[in-house]
Amino acid sequence: MKKSLIALAVLAASGAAMAQSSVTLFGIIDTNFGYVDNTNAAGDSKYGIGTSGNATSRLGFRGVEDLGGGLKAGFWLEGEIFGDNGNASGFNFQRESTVRLSGNFGEVRLGRELVPTYRKVSSYDVFGQVGIGMFQGWSNWAGVGTADANGYRQSNIVSYYTPNFSGFTAGAGYGFDEQATGKEGRYAGAFGAYDNGPLSVALSFDRRNVGALGAGTKDNLTVGGSYDLSVVKINALLQQAKYKDVGAASGKYNSYGLGLTAPVGAGEIKAQYVMYDQKAIDSKAHQFALGYVHNLSKRTALYGTVAYLKNKDASNMALQAKQVSTTGPGAGENQTGVQLGIRHSF
Template sequence: MKKSLIALAVLAASGAAMAQSSVTLFGIVDANVGYVNHSGAANKSVYGIGTSGNATSRLGFRGTEDLGGGLKAGFWLEGELVNDAGNPAGFNFLRESTVRLSGNFGEVRVGRELTPTYRPFVKYDLFGQVGIGRNESLLRNWGGSTTADASAVRQSNIISYYSPNMSGFTGGLGYGFDEKATGKEGRYVGVYGAYDNGPLSAALGFERRNVNAAGATDQDKMTLGASYDLKVVKLVGLVQQTKLKTGSVSNKYNAYALGVTAPVGAGEVKAQYAMYDQKAIDSKAHHLSLGYVHNLSKRTALYGTVAYMKNKDASALGLNALGVTAGGPGAGNNQTGMQLGIRHAF
């Protein structure tokens, strides 16, 4: 009898411990047949099997432990899957590798992750920052810096804080260390505030990053995004200014985007227009994207996207047909692309 009671007590304690801690394996596999014209130096049409046309293919592990009193510890490890070729360069956790502590105060993260001034704005791109339809401004390394993470999409060696939701208002900030004895190349600081309540969503962010070897060039970005859901259609807009400052010299890159999406049966239709005003080279590009996503289930979808990039003057922006395109169309040339694919999440 005593042995039975002891066994029951051990099982109960074990069950409580397991209820307080969990680890999840998750991921997405996305593949498509893609096409782009005027690709690379040869200026030829390219066809092939691409990846990440609707969502970035990825594999990750995340876990949490309940420490009691509303306090939780956790981790997040995530890497990209290059599923059209099987990750020939190997697998890593460059997408995210953080340890976290959260509670009523919000959440603190340490490691490598999307910056607090990029993460809140992905939802204001109807194409989710992937594929040929994506808004290029959020991901663009406008100055062509060779500094790692010059686009400030992700940051290594960062400590970040995200506030709890307070009647729809949230905020966050982050500081990325340069970890250098001299200079400050790679240093990042950013802050954002957002409001999400009912049909209205809006966010404003500002960041500064040092993007050359001497740490003498500051890259300042200000981003404003907003959306309004009318149920029958959803309207989305985004404005961003990137300013590169070296001493008294300043170069600007402005970007504007407007989009609309509407539910259609088991899927949605989306259309987006973006204009990239590259004042530093006195040139512009116009980007039109049309897409349809058909949900076969909660985890599987078919999709199709067509896009057109019209470059003016010295602009040489290209479409992101990952795994297919060999590059942009060259200065002043246009590019058209198409992707038909399937995305499965697990």
């Protein structure tokens, strides 16, 4: 009898421990038909099946363990997949690979992830930083070979996110360069944000050491905000990327975006205009995008996006159409693109 009671107690304790931890498999498959004209200086057009036009296709695992007393440990492993070819180059966890510890103090993360300065402020892009309509301010403007020079992610990073203080949140991160010589790839940045009802605003600043041995720097200063009027939501992004001491590419690149989203039945209309003032080459580009997302269910949607990019002077920017590669239409030339696809999440 006593052995039975002990066995039951062990099983109950084991069940309680298991209930305090969980692992979740999740992902998104987003595949589309895409067409882009003037994909190169020769004026050639390209079309085909592409990926990630409305959301980045991904596969991931995340888990959390309740340690008691408000303290939790967790992990996040996430990699990109391609709906058109299954990711011929091989699957990895380059999107995110972190271990976390959270509590009343906030959350600390170690590993590789979106940098804190990008994670919050990029949310004001109405196209979610994917597809031909996306805001392209986070570009590797100078073309330096430094890893993650576009400013999205960072390896070897320790980051901290505060709790929510009546709508105020903040975050900061430091990415180690781990170089034997120099400091190429080193990152440091922070953001502050305020969310209250229909209003949301955020400010971020970061610096990344770029170029040979990290002798140069890329500074990103970004302000973003949105206001939800119920019938329409207004989003805005203002950004300056400033390079120093990286040769002829030194200079400023300013980006200004204004976007609108409006619910329509089971779907949503998106529109965005972005002006890229490339002061380093004394040139501008204008990007116009219009899209519609129709939700078939909570997990599945159909979408369509059309975008037009007008380059001026020496500007040779291109629409971001994954898997329908483009090198740019040529200095001062224009480009038009279309994406029609389906997105399914699980």
